[in-house]
Amino acid sequence: MNEFFTLMKSELLVTAIIFLLLFIKIGKGMKNESLLSLVQVLLLLNFIAGFFFNKTGNLFGDMFYTTPLIAFQKNILSLAVYLISLLCSDWLKKTGHLPEFFMLMLSALLGMFLMISSSNLLIFYLSLELATIPVAAMANFDLEKKRSSEGAMKMILSSAFSSGILLFGISLLYGTTGTISFPEITAQLDGSSVQILAFIFLVTAFAFKLSIVPFHLWTADVYEGSPMAVTSFLSVVSKGSVAFIFITVLYKMFQPMQDMWYTLLVILAIATMLIGNLFALRQQNIKRFLAFSSIAQVGFILVGISSNDYMGIAAVVYFVLIYVFSNLAAFGVAAVIAEHTGKENIDDYKGLYKTNPFLSWILALALFSLAGVPPTAGFFGKLFLLTAGGAKAAYWFILVAALNMIISLYYYLRVVRAMFMDKNDNPMEPIKVSPVVKLALVICGAGIIMIGLLSWIFEYIKSLH
Amino acid sequence: MNLLLLIGAPLLTAVAVLFSRNKQQVRWISLLGSIVQIILAFALLFAFRQERAENNSAQMLFEQNYKLFDSLNINFHFGVDGISVAMILLTSLVVVAGVLVSWNVEKMTKEFYFLLLLLGLGAYGFFISLDLFILFFFLEISVIPKYLLIGIWGSGKKEYSANKLALMLMGGSALILVGMLGLYFIAGHSFDILALSKTDIPVNIQNLLFPLLFVGFGVFTALFPLHTWVPDGHSSAPTAGSMFLAGISMKLGGYGCLRVATYLLPEGAKEYANIIIILSAIAILYGAFATMMQKDLKYINAYSSVSHVGFSLLGIGMLTQTAITGALMQMVSHGLMTALFFAVIGMVYDRTHTRMTGEMGGLMKVMPFISTVFFIVGLCSLGLPGFSGFVAEMTVFMGSWENADAFHRIATIAAAMSIVVTAVYILRATGQTMMGAIKNESHLQLKDAAWNEKLAAIILVAGILAIGIAPGWLNDLLRPAAEEIMNRIAGK
Numbered sequence: 001m002n003e004f005f006t007l008m009k010s011e012l013l014v015t016a017i018i019f020l021l022l023f024i025k026i027g028k029g030m031k032n033e034s035l036l037s038l039v040q041v042l043l044l045l046n047f048i049a050g051f052f053f054n055k056t057g058n059l060f061g062d063m064f065y066t067t068p069l070i071a072f073q074k075n076i077l078s079l080a081v082y083l084i085s086l087l088c089s090d091w092l093k094k095t096g097h098l099p100e101f102f103m104l105m106l107s108a109l110l111g112m113f114l115m116i117s118s119s120n121l122l123i124f125y126l127s128l129e130l131a132t133i134p135v136a137a138m139a140n141f142d143l144e145k146k147r148s149s150e151g152a153m154k155m156i157l158s159s160a161f162s163s164g165i166l167l168f169g170i171s172l173l174y175g176t177t178g179t180i181s182f183p184e185i186t187a188q189l190d191g192s193s194v195q196i197l198a199f200i201f202l203v204t205a206f207a208f209k210l211s212i213v214p215f216h217l218w219t220a221d222v223y224e225g226s227p228m229a230v231t232s233f234l235s236v237v238s239k240g241s242v243a244f245i246f247i248t249v250l251y252k253m254f255q256p257m258q259d260m261w262y263t264l265l266v267i268l269a270i271a272t273m274l275i276g277n278l279f280a281l282r283q284q285n286i287k288r289f290l291a292f293s294s295i296a297q298v299g300f301i302l303v304g305i306s307s308n309d310y311m312g313i314a315a316v317v318y319f320v321l322i323y324v325f326s327n328l329a330a331f332g333v334a335a336v337i338a339e340h341t342g343k344e345n346i347d348d349y350k351g352l353y354k355t356n357p358f359l360s361w362i363l364a365l366a367l368f369s370l371a372g373v374p375p376t377a378g379f380f381g382k383l384f385l386l387t388a389g390g391a392k393a394a395y396w397f398i399l400v401a402a403l404n405m406i407i408s409l410y411y412y413l414r415v416v417r418a419m420f421m422d423k424n425d426n427p428m429e430p431i432k433v434s435p436v437v438k439l440a441l442v443i444c445g446a447g448i449i450m451i452g453l454l455s456w457i458f459e460y461i462k463s464l465h
Numbered sequence: 466m467n468l469l470l471l472i473g474a475p476l477l478t479a480v481a482v483l484f485s486r487n488k489q490q491v492r493w494i495s496l497l498g499s500i501v502q503i504i505l506a507f508a509l510l511f512a513f514r515q516e517r518a519e520n521n522s523a524q525m526l527f528e529q530n531y532k533l534f535d536s537l538n539i540n541f542h543f544g545v546d547g548i549s550v551a552m553i554l555l556t557s558l559v560v561v562a563g564v565l566v567s568w569n570v571e572k573m574t575k576e577f578y579f580l581l582l583l584l585g586l587g588a589y590g591f592f593i594s595l596d597l598f599i600l601f602f603f604l605e606i607s608v609i610p611k612y613l614l615i616g617i618w619g620s621g622k623k624e625y626s627a628n629k630l631a632l633m634l635m636g637g638s639a640l641i642l643v644g645m646l647g648l649y650f651i652a653g654h655s656f657d658i659l660a661l662s663k664t665d666i667p668v669n670i671q672n673l674l675f676p677l678l679f680v681g682f683g684v685f686t687a688l689f690p691l692h693t694w695v696p697d698g699h700s701s702a703p704t705a706g707s708m709f710l711a712g713i714s715m716k717l718g719g720y721g722c723l724r725v726a727t728y729l730l731p732e733g734a735k736e737y738a739n740i741i742i743i744l745s746a747i748a749i750l751y752g753a754f755a756t757m758m759q760k761d762l763k764y765i766n767a768y769s770s771v772s773h774v775g776f777s778l779l780g781i782g783m784l785t786q787t788a789i790t791g792a793l794m795q796m797v798s799h800g801l802m803t804a805l806f807f808a809v810i811g812m813v814y815d816r817t818h819t820r821m822t823g824e825m826g827g828l829m830k831v832m833p834f835i836s837t838v839f840f841i842v843g844l845c846s847l848g849l850p851g852f853s854g855f856v857a858e859m860t861v862f863m864g865s866w867e868n869a870d871a872f873h874r875i876a877t878i879a880a881a882m883s884i885v886v887t888a889v890y891i892l893r894a895t896g897q898t899m900m901g902a903i904k905n906e907s908h909l910q911l912k913d914a915a916w917n918e919k920l921a922a923i924i925l926v927a928g929i930l931a932i933g934i935a936p937g938w939l940n941d942l943l944r945p946a947a948e949e950i951m952n953r954i955a956g957k
Binding site: 133139284365368373374375379383384386387390391395398399402403406410413417418420421422455458462 | 601608609612617628631634637640642647
């Protein structure tokens with residue numbers, strides 16, 4: 001019993017917060033401001049609690065397992081959710097259904113926690129659905145906007161489609177191996193053609209969730225339509241969690257087929273980086289721009305995953321941690337600007353530095369970090385991903401990835417140029433950033449600068465093995 | 466001497482600039498900080514000579530090693546040899562001159578000085594790093610400040626130039642990155658330059674990695690045909706930006722070509738030496754002839770930089786000890802000279818508001834100090850004895866002549882021919898702008914250099930003369946280090 005509480009503490013804490021919100025909703029209710037502060041405090045506590053009592057162990061007959069590394073991965077997601085609740089507080093205060101919004105978001109987070117911890121196809125599938133369906137509902141939260149509903153619709157349809165493919169893959173796997181537990185499947189894999197088909201279906205489902213090319217088409221529309229809080233949740237938390245379980249599935253379950261998935265990953269990584277980058281070049285809307293940039297970033301994550309050793313895992317976890325700060329900073333600034341002025345186009349950012357130096361610097365830092373330019377943390381993150389990917393001496397693969405960094409620099413610089421260099425006769429008014437949002441942006445900015453230079457963070461992740 | 470001071474001083478200055486309250490404070494803090502850097506650089510020079518005089522023959526002096534990413538074997542490993550000391554000296558002189566000539570920048574002064582100091586910081590860190598990862602980190606640090614300096618404070622088609630520069634330099638970095646990772650895996654997971662220099666790297670791997678590293682660093686130092694960012698970048702940048710770009714940043718590339726590519730991969734260097742020689746000879750001649758066609762002073766200096774930097778690469782390609790020493794001397798000499806040239810052009814432009822040689826004339830009469838400095842730098846550029854340019858180019862030619870076969874002889878002669886062309890464009894530009902009658906009546910009202918400009922010019926002229934009149938001290942610094950590199954190439 002004691003083990004149950006320590007091993008599942010993250011899940012239990014999140015569940016407790018969900019129930020608390022439920023009681024508040026059916027009880028007297030609270031004002032939005034006070035409820036938001038309460039949730040922010042609870043999320044912070046949840047994040048801090050994640051550092052304690054991290055053990056390795058199994059529960060429910062090997063369906064659920066956790067290690068300090070998995071606990072750390074969950075903590076990154078908790079941190080991201082906490083930062084989102086701070087960054088988007090202006091929008092959240094105004095929304096009419098705050099308890100519901102957080103209930104949905106935390107349910108999705110709960111699903112992701114269970115998904116990362118799953119060691120069985122059944123619980124994996126269930127938690128994946130739990131992590132997806134609430135997000136689709138959240139995407140529809142700008143009730144009066146047509147685009148929001150459109151995005152939600154696209155998301156739910158593509159999710160349903162990918163779930164179908166996933167289930168088909170699972171059924172084929174079960175048919176050939178007679179089991180749904182990860183370790184037992186590994187023992188039964190013999191590389192027969194049915195199993196290869198099952199493997200391809202499984203990877204396809206992951207590719208949908210991670211928006212790997214050619215399964216990325218839903219991404220930009222959903223990102224554009226959803227409220228900024230949901231977009232940032234999708235691009236950071238959702239992507240991160242699926243990347244983590246993707247690693248587990250490849251490294252543990254499909255280890256016997258490693259030659260096959262290495263080739264597959266190389267092809268997918270190159271296609272994803274290239275297409276993501278090339279499409280990002282021409283975007284005008286900042287959300288679509290960040291959507292394609294996040295597709296390209298996933299391509300780099302795949303480069304790291306291809307290494308098939310612990311360096312790959314550490315590099316991906318480290319990169320996702322940095323990505324949380326960089327991407328949330330970028331989305332945070334975009335959210336503040338969209339909330340106060342309603343402007344979402346890159347052209348509207350012209351001359352931003354004159355009127356809003358703080359926001360410009362944070363956005364510039366975030367973009368440099370995404371581009372992988374030192375001294376920001378993104379440099380270290382990208383470099384370690386490439387180091388992990390280079391372990392197989394595939395220099396040309398690293399060269400392609402490195403050349404993609406140049407393309408990405410070009411479009412990130414486009415935004416920087418708009419803010420700092422381009423002239424604008426009527427630039428945006430000076431925006432008064434509320435203290436909470438400012439705090440969150442400063443945290444993100446500090447994270448972007450410090451995480452790379454504080455090398456013990458990476459050493460800590462490496463030591464979790 | 467503690468080398469961390471060299472990183473600490475600019476970093477502290479940059480942070481102090483961020484927290485200063487008005488423009489005057491920013492300027493004085495930057496000046497103070499850069500003077501501290503000069504003092505540190507000279508202290509390093511004397512401490513270094515002291516150690517060598519006491520027969521401390523270790524390859525690298527003042528070594529420091531701190532663990533950074535222990536599990537990946539990435540360390541803050543610092544140390545200097547003669548080459549690094551000379552480059553640090555050059556950097557500190559250019560930084561202080563750059564700070565001085567930017568005294569009148571009114572637009573976003575704080576940001577301007579912050580980025581300038583950051584550029585200097587990157588250069589110091591680069592020259593003292595003995596770990597490839599850290600070296601690369603410092604190399605890359607300087608890309609964004611360059612981009613912003615040109616894009617925000619530049620002139621002409623500045624956005625285009627800034628983009629071109631950032632992307633081309635990033636392209637170079639991408640090649641370096643791949644080469645660096647290749648070395649890392651070959652050498653059993655080590656980025657350490659000293660450890661790598663003791664590793665036997667298979668010849669076929671060397672032949673694979675050498676072009677990546679050499680071309681990667683070559684982009685930074687205007688290796689033909691990847692020099693195209695130089696004219697645009699230099700001419701669009703603000704004065705101090707051009708000084709830093711040509712005076713310091715291009716030297717990062719040359720240093721990398723020698724210390725990383727040639728030193729670590731000697732077999733690769735031998736394999737590709739002839740190609741390097743051909744490319745650099747083309748750069749020297751092409752740069753010189755292209756300069757003849759220019760009418761804009763900044764373009765004149767930018768193209769002549771391509772030509773002059775070609776001598777450094779030619780020296781490296783010749784693979785003899787004298788030629789490599791000459792190449793290094795040329796880097797220092799060209800750094801001082803081109804920084805001074807850009808500074809003077811900036812001073813002229815601030816007053817006349819034109820950079821076209823045709824629109825000026827007779828400036829000697831109204832601005833004697835600036836014109837004299839212009840003369841000095843011109844004479845240095847065309848290689849007149851007594852100035853640093855002569856010493857450096859002569860050493861390169863002597864070193865090149867040591868290779869007795871026809872190919873090397875022809876390349877040397879071709880390169881030497883460029884001096885004639887250089888003389889033509891330098892004398893023509895000087896004559897058109899400084900001599901003769903005053904073409905524009907409004908130029909009569911112009912004032913000569915202010916105290917800050919005089920100080921900047923004097924510092925750089927002193928550097929040029931110190932090398933030109935008494936080159937011995939620089940030779941003492943560079944030759945043993947070049948010998949170390951030659952030993953590795955000769956397989957000793």
